[in-house]
Amino acid sequence: MTGAESSKLTKPLQVFLACATVVMVGYQALTTWTTLHNAMEHYTTHLGLVLIIVAIDWSVRCTLLYDGARLLRWLAIAAAVVASVGAACGYLYVYAGDLEISQPFIEDHEFIIGLMIIIPIIVLTWIVWGWVLASICALCAIYFWLGHLLPGAFAGPEFRNFEVMSYIAGMGGPRGLYKYIPLSADTIFLLIVYGGLLTGTRVIDMFAEFGKAIGRLLRGGVAYSAIVASSLIGMVTGQAVANIVLSGSMTIPTMKRRGFTGEQAGAIECLASNGSQFLPPVMGLGAFLMAVILGISYFEVVTAAILPAILYVGIVGVGLYAMIQASPSIPYDIEEVDWPRIRWILPSFVVSFGALIVLLYMHYSGGKAGFWGVALILATAFLRPRQYRPELRELLDGLVKGVVAATKLALILTAIGIAVQMLITTGLGIRLGRLMIETSGDSLAIGLVLGMIISLFIGMGLPTPAAYSLIAIVVIPSLIDLGMPPLPAHFFGFYFAVYSSLTPPVAVGVLTAVRISGAGFMSTAWECLRLGGVGLLLPFMFVAFPNILDFPNIEIETWIASVLMLLSSYMLGVALYGHFRGELSAGERLFLLIGPVAFLTYLVLRDPWIAVISPGAFALFVVYRRKKTPDWLRRPSELGSIQYSPDDI
Incomplete structure (x- = not known):
């Protein structure tokens, strides 16, 4: 297949992706307000749509990246994934009630059905999130099945084949790959779609104008507005890499045009996008995961994060000020500010984001808050004058970006559910925790240092939600056993899960930023350290001053x-x-x-x-x-x- 022939496939696949996106958003909006079917049928439908959209999105990218036999090979893999997922999810949907009654017992052919959903998940995880997370999921599934054959302390209990598949594939209950799917289906999906629409409704353009205004008062003002824009989008999307791609594609080139080096622009975007996962009032997926694991309300988690978030932003802010003062090449901004653009676009953001925050504060579900955020930002966007009103193509592009980002996060939740289920059911997580306690000699100080090192190691190459889920099983229980209260212990682990995307040798956040900035990897990582190095001490504040998480009673x-x-x-x-x-x-x-x-x-x-x-x-x-x-x-x-x-x- 030639390059010209491959380009002919791009348009039909993009149309197919847009149609699937609209169907997905419509389904999520409908199930936010009404019950179409029982829980497992709902989660199976959501899972099937997620995997199909991820496969279609990858097919679109393949037509832009490859041609010839390589393109045909990737398209064949994507088609096989869609067919396998469609058949398996169709079966799981039709027989959801029977599987729920008979769990954990399954028929022989249902073992094949389980493989037809698990293998595509691992393949898509490898394609989208890299070999590290895919390998962890595959190895965890293998350990679940064959771990009893290992010698010594790492030998696991023996399970029968139907038990392994029932637990990993979640047949009949919210286990394994279904363990965290409710978070995506019921809570965060529409919130992330809202984050995508912030680009589709030109809200990012408004922040660029704010950057010009700040730049006329302060040198490097565009960097401060980039931090605000990336943080606001990132707290909704809840994943550093996705946010760097979403907002960094605009903020990094803008900062470079204003005199920042590629390393500086990449580091600023990395720290802003990374820290956005720590910022109330949304905190992306992290707050919802922590609330589920701790068994407390989402609002308690968000309230506890207020002062740490202020400190994180302050650390990055003072680091940025020191950087700008040392960089004479960064001038004051002399471009004229388009104040009418700000006046007409700002209400869309304030009304929609304000409604989203108020609804979350009133303990509405994330799904309902996201629904109203999406509805209000679309409605107010069409009330602007023609020159400031987004075109239908822009809105659809923003919607597709939001849905694709949401489905990729749902894919993480699906994949990591397999690993977490193995750690819990086999008891391996408990054994690893005991090993950490023995190594620390029952000393909390040594345990904290070990916890930091292990958390950063676990997070290497993993998205934040996946890293935090594993840290919550392996590291955090040990810190609690050593005397640390549960909430500070979880914040400690979550913070290093967030920060792991900035620490070499992998540093997936930095890798993503340098692809946009064109700068060197190690020089950008070093710039991140200069900007926010003291931030590595912030988790230890949770131990020395646990009252930091008791806002407003500080x-x-x-x-x-x-x-x-x-x-x-x-x-x-x-x-x-x-x-x-x-x-x-x-x-x-x-x-x-x-x-x-x-x-x-x-x-x-x-x-x-x-x-x-x-x-x-x-x-x-x-x-x-x-x-x-x-x-x-x-x-x-x-x-x-x-x-x-x-x-x-």
Whole structure:
């Protein structure tokens, strides 16, 4: 098949994808308000549509990337996946009631039906999310079946074939691949579709105009607006890689045009998209997963995350300020701001997002909140003047982006359900936890360091929801056994699951960003460290000051520690970038490291005398630099006003 022939397939497949998208959104909207069938029939329908849409989306991408025999091979795989999923889900739908009654016993032919759904899930996981997650799912399924043959402590209990398939394929109940599907089907799907429509209704364009406005007041203002835009979209989509693709494709090129290097633009987008999973009031999939695992309300999780989220944004903000001050190539923005665009588009965002937040606050389901968010952003978009109204093609494109992002997250939930079910049913998760406790010698301090290392290792190459689900089984119970309260322990694990997408050697978030920015991988990862390095200490605040999760009842000691953390972050940023009212010497940069070191010591010892070291050292540094700075830099007004001509601009 030639390139011209492959391009002829793109349009029909895109139309097919758009039709499937509309059907999926219609089905989700309908089931939000009414019950069409019983729970397992509903989840089977949702699962089938998810897998088919993911396969069609991959087929569209294949026609753009490949031709010839390679394209035919991928299209054949996609067609086989669609056929297998359609047949298997059709059977599971028709016989859902019988399977529920007879579980865990299944007929011989139903073992084949189970394979017809599990194999496509692993194949699609490999295609979309990479070999790491797909390998984990496949190995967990194999261990479930053959783990009893292993020697020593890692030998698992022996299960009969029908038991293995019944548990992994979730036949008759919400187990295995069905374990977390209710989260997608009933809660987050329409929320993520809403996130896609933020691009389709030109809300991102509005934030670009805000960036120009900020840039006329502050150097590098476009970066601050990029953080806001990426954070708002990311807290809805709930997955760093998906958000970097969704918002970074616009924010990274914009920042590069405004004077940022590729490394700087990529790092800013990485930290904004990554941290958005930690930001209330939505927190993406993470908050819903944590609420389900802990057995508490979603609102309790979101409320607990308020102060940590403020600290995370503050850490990135002060790091960004230090970066901009050290980068003279980043100018003030001189472009005119399209204020009418802001005035007409802003109401769409405020009304829809405000309604979504209010409904979540009133304990409406995520599905209903997402429904009204989608409905209101579409309705208000059509009330704008013609020049600011999105075209139907833009809306459909935004809808497709949102649905594809939602189906890919649902695929994660399906795949990771297999691994989690194995860890629970075989008891392997408990055995791994005991090993961690024995290694730490019953010391919480050592357990925290081990927990951090293991969490970052588990998260390498995995999407955040998958990483957190595994950490919640392997690491977090051990921290609770060592004396850590459940909520801080889960926040500790979740934070490192989030941060693992930024840590080499894999760093999937950084890999995604550099594909857009064209910068180097390690240089972008290093830029991430310079921007938000102190953020790695934030999870340890949950241990030293567990009151940080008790918003609004925050104690004064916790507020003081929070301020010290922001100050230490700024001192680290200045030290790493080497600029504060001029270039810094090596000795001055080393002196500034007193801040983060003193803050780390304060977290361990909680001594109030140590708390004064960071502000004291910074005050001495500022006084020293003021004396060292030339008068003309301290009083630039004495140089007189600077006049610009049109030619200069």
